Amino acid sequence: MKKFEEKTVKTEEIFNGKIVQLQIDEVQLPNGKTSKREIIKHPGAVAVIPITKDNKIVFVEQYRKPLEKSLVEIPAGKLERGENPLVAAVRELEEETGYTTNSLSFVTSFYSSPGFANELLHIYITDDLVKLDEPQPGDDDEFVEIVELTLDEAKQYVEEERIHDAKTNYAVLYLHALEGR
CATH class of the missing domain: 3.90.79.10 (Nucleoside Triphosphate Pyrophosphohydrolase)
Structure with missing residues (x-):
């Protein structure tokens, strides 16, 4: 694992709209623990x-x-x-x-x-x-x-x-x- 990299364990799509997509990722942290990340996907x-x-x-x-x-x-x-x-x-x-x-x-x-x-x-x-x-x-x-x-x-x-x-x-x-x- 790269320094500071958070590996995605699971992704849950919450919303998929005209402009943005919202998802919650469960990630494995560099120290081995897990956490959740709320992420907005946008086309740019x-x-x-x-x-x-x-x-x-x-x-x-x-x-x-x-x-x-x-x-x-x-x-x-x-x-x-x-x-x-x-x-x-x-x-x-x-x-x-x-x-x-x-x-x-x-x-x-x-x-x-x-x-x-x-x-x-x-x-x-x-x-x-x-x-x-x-x-x-x-x-x-x-x-x-x-x-x-x-x-x-x-x-x-x-x-x-x-x-x-x-x-x-x-x-x-x-x-x-x-x-x-």
């Missing part, structure tokens, strides 16, 4: 840091039911099973903002909550936005409003907790670091 997600020609960042504001409030976020969405993240990133950019791009660069990938979920989030950036003549329709149950902010305004939104999710905080920090170069 993409997010885009879109920057306009006048150097504004395009965000979307939307209501987040688990938080019972609206957040301002970079455009993002879940991957369909087996979908190429780059293709999904363009799709989400188009659906959520009405922009498309011919130049999307990979920034990073990270696990959003590795303590209980396997969601891997891929982040891209573009400063080559093109407004679509006919924007792609978004999901029927998704209501968003476009918010364009300078980096300084975005930093203020972070302080005010209007931007308050990991991927968007990462995006603002990433752009701040690029600005310092």
Whole structure:
């Protein structure tokens, strides 16, 4: 057994939904004892840091039911099973903002909550936005409003907790670091 590895002894599926699957794994710990792990399986997600020609960042504001409030976020969405993240990133950019791009660069990938979920989030950036003549329709149950902010305004939104999710905080920090170069 690898250092710290937890070997799965038994898996019980609790819920299998449209977006996530919840399971409880009984695991054997490195010391030989057993424990239970509640695990959320997720197909992964993409997010885009879109920057306009006048150097504004395009965000979307939307209501987040688990938080019972609206957040301002970079455009993002879940991957369909087996979908190429780059293709999904363009799709989400188009659906959520009405922009498309011919130049999307990979920034990073990270696990959003590795303590209980396997969601891997891929982040891209573009400063080559093109407004679509006919924007792609978004999901029927998704209501968003476009918010364009300078980096300084975005930093203020972070302080005010209007931007308050990991991927968007990462995006603002990433752009701040690029600005310092």
